[in-house]
Amino acid sequence: MGRRSSYPMEFRNDAVALYRAAAGRRTYAAVAADAGVTGETLRSWVRQADEQAGRTGGHGGAMVESRDEELARLRAELGRLGKAEKEWELEREILRRAAQYFAKEMRA
CATH class of the missing domain: 1.20.5 (Single alpha-helices involved in coiled-coils or other helix-helix interfaces)
Known part of the structure; x- marks a missing residue:
């Protein structure tokens, strides 16, 4: 199990929503730079959100x-x-x- 994130869940959800709003026009790295995190961090948050949506029946x-x-x-x-x-x-x-x-x- 990984370490606990220092970013609040609301911040992570906002960053994921920002990336999804870009809808292919911007890269992970570009959106992540706006949010002040690394591209890989944002990519993992998006992946976690996708997994969680699949697990909970898909919001x-x-x-x-x-x-x-x-x-x-x-x-x-x-x-x-x-x-x-x-x-x-x-x-x-x-x-x-x-x-x-x-x-x-x-x-x-």
Whole structure:
């Protein structure tokens, strides 16, 4: 068994999340340098997190599911906003025509 880490679990989880957010755009070493640890340390933390997720049934699956639900909710909201925008355009057009009509009436 290895020695106990001097880094708090929250810090390690944040470093792993930072690496995963980079999603192949940055290397272990680059992300590790930002976090102030070595590349190999970060690599072992990512490996441990992957093993733990596999052992506990994979919290990653729950994250993907909640992300998919959020995406569906946002798409539905976008659809509603698109319909509302069309209604607002129609209202603006009606008001523009009414303003033109009354402007002609005032001139005459």
